Amino acid sequence: MFYREAGQFKTTYAADMAIFPLREDRIGLAVIIVCAYALVFTGNSFLLQAVMIPFLVFSLAAIGLNLLTGYTGLLSLGTGAFMGVGAYACYKLTTAFPGLNIIICILASGLFSAAIGVLFGLPSLRIKGFYLAVATLAAQFFLQWCFIRVPWLVNYNVSGAIEAPLRTLFGVPIVGATATPETRYLVVLTLVIGLTWVASNIVHGRIGRAWMAVRDMDIAAELIGIRLLRTKLLAFAVSSYYCGVAGALLVFLWYGGAEYDVFNINQSFFILFMVIIGGLGSLIGSFMGAALIFILPIILGMVMPAILSPFGIGITAATVEHLRFMIVGALIIFFLIVEPHGLARLWQIGKQKLRVWPFPY
Amino acid sequence: MSKMKSFAVGAIVCAPMLSAPAFAQDSIYVPLLTYRTGAFAGSGIHIADGMRDYLTMLNERDGGIGGVKLVLEECETGYDTKKGIECYEAVKSKNPVVMNPWSTGITLPLIPRAAVDKIPILSMAYGLSASADGQTFPWVFNPPATYWDGLSQIISYLGTKEGGLDKLKGKKIGYIFLDAGYGREPIPLLEQLAKDYGFEVKFYPIAAQDMQNQSSQWLNVRRDKPDYMVLWGWGAMNGAAVKEAARTGYPMDKFYSVWWPGDDDLRATGEPAKGFKSLNWHSADGNYKALADIKKHVVDKKLSQANPDKVGEVLYNRGVYNSMLIAEGIRNAQKVSGKKVVTGEDVRRGLETMDINADRLKEMGMEGFAQPIKLTCADHNGHLATFMQEWDGKKFVKISEPIPPMVDKVKPLLDSAAKDYAEKNAGWPKRSEACDKAS
Numbered sequence: 170m171f172y173r174e175a176g177q178f179k180t181t182y183a184a185d186m187a188i189f190p191l192r193e194d195r196i197g198l199a200v201i202i203v204c205a206y207a208l209v210f211t212g213n214s215f216l217l218q219a220v221m222i223p224f225l226v227f228s229l230a231a232i233g234l235n236l237l238t239g240y241t242g243l244l245s246l247g248t249g250a251f252m253g254v255g256a257y258a259c260y261k262l263t264t265a266f267p268g269l270n271i272i273i274c275i276l277a278s279g280l281f282s283a284a285i286g287v288l289f290g291l292p293s294l295r296i297k298g299f300y301l302a303v304a305t306l307a308a309q310f311f312l313q314w315c316f317i318r319v320p321w322l323v324n325y326n327v328s329g330a331i332e333a334p335l336r337t338l339f340g341v342p343i344v345g346a347t348a349t350p351e352t353r354y355l356v357v358l359t360l361v362i363g364l365t366w367v368a369s370n371i372v373h374g375r376i377g378r379a380w381m382a383v384r385d386m387d388i389a390a391e392l393i394g395i396r397l398l399r400t401k402l403l404a405f406a407v408s409s410y411y412c413g414v415a416g417a418l419l420v421f422l423w424y425g426g427a428e429y430d431v432f433n434i435n436q437s438f439f440i441l442f443m444v445i446i447g448g449l450g451s452l453i454g455s456f457m458g459a460a461l462i463f464i465l466p467i468i469l470g471m472v473m474p475a476i477l478s479p480f481g482i483g484i485t486a487a488t489v490e491h492l493r494f495m496i497v498g499a500l501i502i503f504f505l506i507v508e509p510h511g512l513a514r515l516w517q518i519g520k521q522k523l524r525v526w527p528f529p530y
Numbered sequence: 531m532s533k534m535k536s537f538a539v540g541a542i543v544c545a546p547m548l549s550a551p552a553f554a555q556d557s558i559y560v561p562l563l564t565y566r567t568g569a570f571a572g573s574g575i576h577i578a579d580g581m582r583d584y585l586t587m588l589n590e591r592d593g594g595i596g597g598v599k600l601v602l603e604e605c606e607t608g609y610d611t612k613k614g615i616e617c618y619e620a621v622k623s624k625n626p627v628v629m630n631p632w633s634t635g636i637t638l639p640l641i642p643r644a645a646v647d648k649i650p651i652l653s654m655a656y657g658l659s660a661s662a663d664g665q666t667f668p669w670v671f672n673p674p675a676t677y678w679d680g681l682s683q684i685i686s687y688l689g690t691k692e693g694g695l696d697k698l699k700g701k702k703i704g705y706i707f708l709d710a711g712y713g714r715e716p717i718p719l720l721e722q723l724a725k726d727y728g729f730e731v732k733f734y735p736i737a738a739q740d741m742q743n744q745s746s747q748w749l750n751v752r753r754d755k756p757d758y759m760v761l762w763g764w765g766a767m768n769g770a771a772v773k774e775a776a777r778t779g780y781p782m783d784k785f786y787s788v789w790w791p792g793d794d795d796l797r798a799t800g801e802p803a804k805g806f807k808s809l810n811w812h813s814a815d816g817n818y819k820a821l822a823d824i825k826k827h828v829v830d831k832k833l834s835q836a837n838p839d840k841v842g843e844v845l846y847n848r849g850v851y852n853s854m855l856i857a858e859g860i861r862n863a864q865k866v867s868g869k870k871v872v873t874g875e876d877v878r879r880g881l882e883t884m885d886i887n888a889d890r891l892k893e894m895g896m897e898g899f900a901q902p903i904k905l906t907c908a909d910h911n912g913h914l915a916t917f918m919q920e921w922d923g924k925k926f927v928k929i930s931e932p933i934p935p936m937v938d939k940v941k942p943l944l945d946s947a948a949k950d951y952a953e954k955n956a957g958w959p960k961r962s963e964a965c966d967k968a969s
Binding site (some may be wrong): 264 | 564567603604605608611612615616619620622623634639641642646658659709711714715718738739835943947950951954956957958
């Protein structure tokens with residue numbers, strides 16, 4: 170009733186090809202973005218620093234992996250390592266050129282990650298599926314090995330860690346301990362919105378279509394004139410770029426310092442689960458997956474003691490942790506059974522239902 | 531992205547809940563970051579129990595510290611940096627007086643924040659060794675010894691055993707370590723000592739994911755036949771190393787470790803582990819008044835989560851020692867500031883002026899439990915002399931007098947590391963906190 174295209178006429182080709190053809194969608198998106206920015210005024214540092222910033226960082230990494238796995242059909246287990254490349258590159262850049270704007274450093278660090286991604290993407294021309302996953306696993310272990318064995322990467326720091334030094338934007342500290350959660354959040358949010366917009370344009374354009382053609386059947390794609398070498402490597406490059414930027418954001422705007430172990434294989438799986446739960450080949454699914462895998466446990470951790478304590482059931486921190494594991498695990502299985510195509514598909518079905526409501530046919 | 535909205539709304543709805551527990555201003559809030567789950571839970575549970583039980587005992591026996599109740603809250607980190615930071619953000623708004631991250635990975639991101647949020651960090655014998663320098667890190671404390679101290683103590687113990695440090699010349703020392711910042715930190719000192727005393731070092735790194743699968747490195751050990759082995763592990767790695775050493779037939783009495791192996795790590799191997807030695811700075815038994823009080827006021831009243839048998843074991847006592855430092859820091863803070871309900875800033879001053887002498891130890895019912903320790907504005911560590919303890923097949927037994935660290939070797943490393951940290955983190959604040967007179 171409220172959500173349908175009746176009466177919205179398209180008079181140009183551009184309007185017809187718009188990503189959000191429905192006015193309601195555009196309004197909804199604008200409201201979300203305004204709400205997201207408005208969160209700054211809540212002044213709740215836990216919400217910003219421990220929930221929203223990590224959520225946005227993981228969403229960006231999930232978008233990165235989704236471009237590769239969801240859109241191009243190349244399975245990768247090296248996400249954690251590619252994030253690490255971005256983080257270490259950003260650290261090297263900002264310590265080598267302290268005067269350089271940190272935003273530029275963060276965006277440029279993705280390029281290093283992209284280059285490494287291309288290098289480890291080369292085997293994808295020959296091998297597919299699980300075998301490719303194993304090849305990217307090599308990237309994960311090799312890069313992690315580098316992070317700890319190459320002292321140059323951490324500027325010969327004896328503790329082997331990288332720390333985010335103080336960096337400002339327009340005179341306001343955005344990186345380093347004195348940066349407020351509000352400014353960090355604004356920077357992360359703006360970058361993530363910008364990069365999501367770019368990703369959305371890529372996947373809806375020629376490149377994205379080429380990726381999807383390769384995903385669906387690479388021989389057919391080759392026959393219609395798509396060059397596999399370029400397309401697959403481009404997918405690796407763009408995907409690693411996003412992961413690299415996410416890694417740089419993770420260390421510089423969230424943790425503030427990190428050891429090599431942050432970028433371990435678990436991180437890769439963590440992101441992969443987000444992509445699978447959220448929906449392969451969907452940008453909005455990346456956000457949903459990140460929300461389910463990252464935010465849900467936090468909410469559970471807060472809600473469970475609150476629910477149980479009125480009944481006189483004291484619950485220890487460790488029990489909450491065990492329950493979190495069990496509930497999230499059960500939910501993952503539930504979602505995969507009910508909707509193997511992920512949350513994004515559920516969202517789509519919901520929208521379709523809404524369109525024909527209240528007279529479904 | 532609409533899903534994001536619903537989560538944002540959900541988060542806004544949840545937000546008041548987070549800030550809700552505004553604690554009455556007649557208590558002191560002490561959060562405990564613990565890990566009773568995950569790969570390191572085997573060590574973490576005992577430490578968590580020890581920490582919690584000692585502070586609970588103070589609440590039960592004395593009604594808190596200086597008449598002010600302590601409000602304890604555990605936050606589960608699972609030894610995961612991500613969750614640790616989440617915990618930090620969650621407890622920050624409740625005015626914690628001190629943070630105990632209990633993981634080097636969590637400590638590192640918190641170090642720069644400590645000065646900004648005015649919450650001191652107590653990373654007991656872990657974290658960043660350089661943070662022993664109070665002039666550079668006024669908000670971080672890592673008593674009673676750094677890893678560099680520990681390594682120099684092991685080497686000087688070996689020296690005494692051989693009949694002089696110069697007798698180490700030509701010997702081969704194997705260093706088996708967790709391949710992370712923690713295990714790599716002692717390497718520069720080890721290499722320097724090797725040069726100074728003419729011994730040879732063999733490195734056996736164990737990656738975090740291979741902690742329980744060390745057989746390949748132990749094959750190398752069998753080939754190299756080092757005269758001594760030094761272990762720098764944590765969690766499951768310690769137990770696995772002892773087991774592998776026993777299986778490879780490496781002589782256990784030549785196997786030394788830093789202070790982290792617990793009783794359970796050794797018990798898994800049992801009798802063959804006899805002779806294994808590790809450093810320690812506190813007693814590994816339960817025959818002290820403070821521990822008897824814990825049994826009486828906490829364990830017997832079913833307020834503890836600990837298995838009563840574990841009270842008095844190495845890692846449990848380590849938790850007790852950690853909480854003793856917290857409690858003394860708060861007690862000192864009350865003295866220095868003249869306030870009853872202290873804040874993080876007061877506790878920073880309290881920790882800095884901490885002087886636990888023999889009389890005080892006796893007063894606390896810990897005479898002989900540990901040695902006196904004194905911190906100053908410049909020295910946030912104390913560089914306590916630790917002793918060697920040996921596994922007799924059933925428990926750890928103290929076998930040596932306290933071994934002082936090689937100050938002349940460790941001090942320059944510490945100073946340069948602290949200077950290095952401040953330089954690399956451009957804009958690292960100069961110390962502006964005034965230095966209090968020792969209480």
